[in-house]
């Protein structure tokens with residue numbers, strides 16, 4: 001990370017875990033542990049826990065995010081939630097394009113782009129996920145894959161809007177597998193994504209863009225991953241469900 005030019009952000013992605021009581025309890029545990037963190041701290045929780053999380057995080061350093069949003073502001077989209085609905089209840093961040101959404105719910109680079117635009121229009125900050133599958137890494141096309149995903153996702157996004165975008169590099173093979181990318185692999189991929197952003201918006205904006213690593217990041221490997229110059233934080237799944245582990249990752253920033 002290069003803290004002189006960009007923010008370090010540690011975000012937890014709880015995925016489909018925790019009920020409301022657990023949400024309140026876990027945020028209550030995490031808040032005092034991260035109050036002096038040298039990074040921004042975000043927790044992305046299931047829709048039904050968002051209001052509880054916003055209340056529990058009030059007065060703490062923790063910001064609350066959702067894990068997806070629809071690209072229309074209203075309409076006949078059964079089961080969907082709009083970005084405006086999230087913003088209305090005090091949500092500040094939203095994850096867009098997580099590989100689990102791409103894999104299980106048919107999200108494409110095009111819908112990721114539409115959702116990103118809708119989230120920004122609603123005043124949300126976006127954690128935009130990109131990353132290659134194992135076969136793509138083995139073919140040696142990781143940088144091409146993340147460049148394509150990044151370019152389509154950011155299509156039509158202005159330079160001025162880039163301050164509200166965090167990019168999360170999440171290699172699909174590292175998610176939930178216990179097999180994290182090496183710090184060199186993470187740094188290389190984050191640098192390649194930064195080069196793509198530079199190609200679109202110029203070097204100054206690229207240098208100011210926070211690019212996280214995600215995929216089996218934990219209390220034991222966070223310091224090494226975060227020591228790399230192009231890794232500006234983490235998007236944490238499993239380890240964000242345990243207060244001490246998540247706090248240790250935030251602590252690794254220092």
Ligand code: 13P
Pocket residue numbers: 013098170174175176177178214215216217235236237238239
């Ligand atoms: P894990 O940390 O459980 O591998 O999950 C990473 C992830 O998908 C965060 O969005």
